[in-house]
Amino acid sequence: MSHHPVHRGCARPHHCSPDVRMQVMARSPLTRALTREQREELDGHLQALSWAAGDPLMVAGDTPGGVYLVMSGRVRITRDTVDGDEITVDLAAPGDVVGPLDTTVVPTPDSAWAMETTCALFLRTESLAEVVETFPALALALLRLQQERLTRAREREVARTTRTVEQRVAGVLLSLADSLGQERSDGSVLLQVRLRRDDIAGLASTTVESTSRAMSRMKRKGLIDSGREWVALLDVPALAAL
Structure with a gap:
């Protein structure tokens, strides 16, 4: 974008x-x-x-x-x-x-x-x-x-202690989608908040570096799209499965 x-x-x-x-x-x-x-x-x-x-x-x-x-x-x-x-x-x-x-x-x-x-x-x-x-x-x-x-x-x-970083990050994004998500015409869900990587890291109880790596993997898999201070969920069912 x-x-x-x-x-x-x-x-x-x-x-x-x-x-x-x-x-x-x-x-x-x-x-x-x-x-x-x-x-x-x-x-x-x-x-x-x-x-x-x-x-x-x-x-x-x-x-x-x-x-x-x-x-x-x-x-x-x-x-x-x-x-x-x-x-x-x-x-x-x-x-x-x-x-x-x-x-x-x-x-x-x-x-x-x-x-x-x-x-x-x-x-x-x-x-x-x-x-x-x-x-x-x-x-x-x-x-x-x-x-x-x-x-x-x-x-x-x-x-x-029971979930991987990727699972915790996915859980955070899904939780934010419930309260701050805006469904778009293409079926994706945009999080209507200016979201920093360290915000997600704090909510997921992990480091910024681990959060960035987890989100990069999700992006390569086509589960999310993201940029500076924004995240969109492209495949909510797959994130929930994760």
């Missing part, structure tokens, strides 16, 4: 409209079980914030004092290693929740960076405790999200 296929968002921070906020809350795992009226009531507890590309939503060790519900944009979640390196541990898209899922103020082990212009709704810890009591469906969603985070962490640890 001669041009970058991933869409760019608005280049300037902005606030999301009430309609956009309702739409995203309707599909967020934290709030989608609420009724429209409950989401509108919850919206009164939320503060709309925005960041330009490269800005931090939070930095490891900080106490953000709440969670962010991403409205638009993409967010890179990173963690520092004992060697002082920074690895990508997750990517957040509209509807995802970023920050400690806790009803008490706790420090965050992760940093979060806007990958493009990003808008999010901030729910303070004190308000989270209050709305959990008010909306039982939100309390249940909170428990489920906490469990899902623990499950993903365990699965990544197991995968490091």
Whole structure:
């Protein structure tokens, strides 16, 4: 491809409209079980914030004092290693929740960076405790999200010792396709995010060099196509089989 296929968002921070906020809350795992009226009531507890590309939503060790519900944009979640390196541990898209899922103020082990212009709704810890009591469906969603985070962490640890690098990379690409994939006219799936090799390496719990070699093999086999900060899945069934 001669041009970058991933869409760019608005280049300037902005606030999301009430309609956009309702739409995203309707599909967020934290709030989608609420009724429209409950989401509108919850919206009164939320503060709309925005960041330009490269800005931090939070930095490891900080106490953000709440969670962010991403409205638009993409967010890179990173963690520092004992060697002082920074690895990508997750990517957040509209509807995802970023920050400690806790009803008490706790420090965050992760940093979060806007990958493009990003808008999010901030729910303070004190308000989270209050709305959990008010909306039982939100309390249940909170428990489920906490469990899902623990499950993903365990699965990544197991995968490091039971799967090859190529299998782990394929799993990462398929997972990203579920949340960020855009199906194109030729049947391929473009990941709508500016994705670096070290992002994929961090998500696959391996090195950048090993990730590049695995993706080169996939490209030769016709499973994927890729370029600078973009990846397209050409053969999803074959990747799933791998």
